[in-house]
Amino acid sequence: MAKTVILHIVGEDPIVADLDQEPQPTDAYIKVSNLRKRDGKDVAYLTAGVQSVIYPWHRITFLEIMVSEEERGSVIDFFRS
Template sequence: MAIVILHVLNQDAIVGEMEKLPDPKDSFVSISNPRKMDNRPVTFIDKRARVIMFPWNQIFFIEVMESEEEKRDTLNIWRE
């Protein structure tokens, strides 16, 4: 599962999880557990919603964040 930041046109960024990254042939992008960057609920989405689907034409770009597993596997150059 990947943590993503979805940048929707004319809206604040939305954080969520994706089971798998979308295929370019898909007509929409689906994220689960949508929330704002500060973990508050997104105002234009019902608070009971767990999965949201956005059409590609409403998405500016998607940031895929490093997973916890990738963080553990990365060599830390800066150690305390």
Template sequence: MENSEPIVGESDELPSAGDTLVQIRNPRRQDGRDLHYLAENSVMLYWPVHKLNFIEVVASSADEEVIGFVRE
């Protein structure tokens, strides 16, 4: 977000070029603490795309595949 601390959250899909809002589940600060401007029981928010500087996508641990070799 512009002029604020980065937030972290989950989303099912990236916004398309025509979208005006981004859906974010489990919004929190990078250190895991709650965002002071949201209610404690908030689990989802919609953020205007024009307020975002960028969206960073990181692989989850479920997406990583470990390949190993086993001798029998």
């Protein structure tokens, strides 16, 4: 099952994508699909109809792996009252 991630790419705004499997320490790149901006709009520098993109690790600052809906029940969210 694909996990939703937020990619923080050097010199770009963060983008949301789907990741089929978590990257391994030996991987030289990361392959993601269904790229979109955080507000759901299309990413401007991608051609229409792109299915997936491969980014080399040296272009990625960090990667946020979001929790799936079934895992959400076991995660404690912090909030203010």
